[in-house]
Amino acid sequence: FLINIYFMSGFLNKKQLKKLGFFKVGKNCKVSKYVRCYNLNCSIGDNTRIDDDVVLKGKIELGSNVHVARGCTFSGGSLGIKINNLATLSNFCQVFEKSDDYLGVNIPGATLS
Numbered sequence: 528f529l530i531n532i533y534f535m536s537g538f539l540n541k542k543q544l545k546k547l548g549f550f551k552v553g554k555n556c557k558v559s560k561y562v563r564c565y566n567l568n569c570s571i572g573d574n575t576r577i578d579d580d581v582v583l584k585g586k587i588e589l590g591s592n593v594h595v596a597r598g599c600t601f602s603g604g605s606l607g608i609k610i611n612n613l614a615t616l617s618n619f620c621q622v623f624e625k626s627d628d629y630l631g632v633n634i635p636g637a638t639l640s
Contacts, residue, residue, distance in 0.1 A: 538557045538558060539558045544558055544571075547567055548564050548566070548569055548583075550569065550570060553572040553573035554574070555573060556571055556573070556574070556576070557577070559580075559581065562579075562580075562581050562583065563582045563583070564582075566585055567584070567585070569583060569587040571593075572589060572591030572592070573591040573592070574591055575593040575594070575595075576595070578594075579597050580597050582599075583603075584601065584604070585603030585605065586605060586624075587601050587608050588610070589610050590610060590611045590612035592614075593610055594614075594616070596616060596617050598618050599616050599619060599620045599621070600620075600621045603624050604624040604625065605624075606624050608622055
């Protein structure tokens with residue numbers, strides 16, 4: 528009987544990635560089977576790696592030779608996030624499409640009163 532090498536390796540194959548929302552997948556990509564995707568609309572370039580426990584949401588474009596380390600979160604929303612070629616994100620980085628504008632009269636922060 529045949530054994531699927533992608534199942535044993537811990538990485539998803541191209542067909543599995545397409546089901547998750549990766550509309551373009553480059554060559555030699557390694558995406559952990561422990562990645563979590565929500566409303567994903569993502570392209571990924573050649574030689575890109577996404578490690579365990581990464582959360583991907585919304586519109587995301589990852590270039591070639593990109594490494595997303597364990598525990599990172601990308602919240603792309605509708606505008607999206609673009610990471611160009613030859614980039615690395617260290618463990619547990621959080622990347623958001625947008626944030627508050629901080630133009631109000633109140634000072635933001637959990638420790639300020």
